[in-house]
Amino acid sequence: MIETETTGRVRTIRFARPEARNALTRAGLETLEAAVKDATEPILVLEGNGSAFCAGADLDLVAGLDRTEAEDFARLGQRVARLLxxxxxxxxxxxxxxARGGGLELALACDLRVGTPASTFGEPGVTFGLFGAWGGTVRLPRIVGEGNALDLACTGRVIDAEEACRMGLLSKVVDDPVAVATAMAEHPPETLEVLKSRLRDDSERSVQEDREATAFGRLVETYGEDVADRR
Structure with a gap:
């Protein structure tokens, strides 16, 4: 259900259940969680095997859950999204x-979302009385704005790559999204890690600025000679 491979500094984690549009069961989420925890590379790529990125939760599984089991399944998906x-x-x-439902929600948890012209996006849960509960109601309005989030969640409509890019849901649309990740992997891993920690920091502004200065000093100490060589 989950495959992994490493090429240089890039670890690829692939949803590998194409016959079910890569829908995830509890076991699939747990395997995904373990694969992310195991990764040591500076770049981590999520992609789908076959014609879909990920259809989200396996609805056959969801239909058989009682209330407590459903809450536990939602919390597992939230935990994996927080890990990403x-x-x-x-x-x-x-x-x-x-990318549908939980598949979209896992993408929302990633630092970058890069799509092909064939990529499409939707939160179809409302059409059968549910909604995405893997952190989607938290991240979607933060990324695309409250109005767009309400539109997508409350209508269940599907949008194409062009509209997703206009909303800010996609960073860019390219023919080969993995090539974007590969190019990023050429940069110093320590700098990439610092940039993520700084840009993801939601502390008070003064705390963020202090951490920014400290991190900058550390990187100058490490790469100062390289900076001089580039002048």
Whole structure:
């Protein structure tokens, strides 16, 4: 259900259940969680096998859950999304084809979302009385704005890559999203890690600025000679 491979500084984690549009069960989420925890590379790519990125939660599984089990399943998805958000690696969702429900929510937790022209996005839960509960109601309005989030969540409509890019849901649309991650991997890993920690920091402004200065000093100490060589 989850495959991994490493090329240089890039670890790829692939949803590998194409017959079900890469829908995730509890076991799939747990395997994904373990794969993210195991990664040591500075760049981590999520992608789908087959024609879809990820359809989200396996609805056959969801239909058989009682209330407590449903809450536990939601919390597992939230935990995996938080891990993608907080891991030291730069996480890139390389989206080719549909990203729906929980698949979209996992992409929202990544640092960058890069799509192909064939990528599409939707939160269809409302059409059968549910909604995305893997952190989507938290991240979606933060990324695309409250109005766009309400539109997508309350209508269940599907948007294409062009509209997703206009909303800010996608960082960019390219033919090969993995190539974006590969190019990023050429930069110093320590700098990438610092940039993620700084840009993800939600502390008070004075605390952020102090941490920024400290991190800058550390990097100058490490790469100062390289800076001089580039003048």
């Amino acid at each position: 958000e907080s891991t030291r690696a730069i996480t890139v969702a390389a989206i080719d084809g549909p």
